[in-house]
Amino acid sequence: MDRFAAFKWQALFTDWRIFVDGLGRTASTAGLALLLSLGLGVLFGMLATSPYRSGRSVSRLYVSLIQNTPLVTQIFFLYYALPHLDVVLPTPVVGILGLGFYHGAYMAEVFRAGIQAIHRGQLEAGLSQGFTYAQTMRYVILPQAAEIVLPPMTNQAVALIKNSSILAMISGGDLMFQADSWSASTGYYGPAYLTVWLIYFSLCFPLARLAKHWEEKSARSRSGEVKAA
């Protein structure tokens, strides 16, 4: 196991700052990309369920173009296309845009499914009971929609965190990039990659568990087991 020799770990702990910097970049990129993807997801999810044919077509075009081509290709496309359009952006911003648009397409599908799952009668029923539109949304529609949307949304967030490692391919200074360049200069791949894996695991695993928990809860409530509670 000389790939994981003690002195290599020691070198890694001496340079811990590099990894913390990378984690910071990963967190900020993933966070902003998540916000962008949520915004795009809500927008295109609403377009997909709108009564306007053109809105639905635009949404379908966006979702199918993004979902049927690789994120890597999209990122490289953005990375090289923007200079052709005389737009120069810092690499992390390219990453945020690429990740945001990519996961926005998946979020759009999540929101579309959420909106379509709530029967239109629910809104009418709420209104007929004297609720205002806002109250009906707040107390009737959104709680049901959240139950359906939250688990797949959280899974998308996990996928986004993992995919933010794509910044390493365009020298974006994220966790993966720092680990890669650190181990390229020292040759200590084992400790660097294992550490980075642990960090990603501690970010993704709890979120995935949370999604699973919500999924099971909503499955139970829909099958009526906890109706009495």
Add this chain to the structure above:
Amino acid sequence: MIEELLALAQWHNLRFLWQGLAVTLQISVLTIIFSFLLGTVLGVMRYSGHWLLSRLAAVYVEGFRSSPLILLVLLFRFTTPLKPVNSGTLAMSLFTAAIVAEVVRGGLNAVDKGQWEAARSQGFSWIQILRYVVLPQALRKMIPPLIGQFITVVKDTSYVWVTGVEELTGKGVIILGQYGTASQFFAIFGLIGLIYYLLCWGLQRFGLHQERRMSWLTM
């Protein structure tokens, strides 16, 4: 602009991209086969409820699922003696197997438990029930998420470019070094995007077809 595109549209450039597509297809097909086999075994292990086997499968699944693919691709590139294209295929197979395992487990869980009792009362053994009764029924449930995952595999082959394997995206980026004008750039990436789109679309149609073909397996 026309001259730029004509300069690009030459036989040797198309062949260059075709070579990349062949690598993309090779990695995709091998990954789909390996991950399906390993994922099925892991999914059955986790489903079995065996105290050791199900825990081993759970550790495998959660461990690989929580890692970015690019990390595995790089890790296997630098810690195995394999050629980059093979270490990439290995990394992708092990990663995808974790996701396939969850799909298999979900499909198995969806099969009514009464099927087990019915088959056991007919004298089937555990393996026989799984092989002849439960897995075929689970398979139909599994097709949509499996196809979704295999589409992801085709797209994710582009991650292997990080280790210098010249698959389709890699070939496109390389060709840009020689043909760097705006129109050439958009033509190259448009073509590459179209190829990926057709591959993914074809896979999706295939999945729908299979699902319909298996509709006799009612659930």
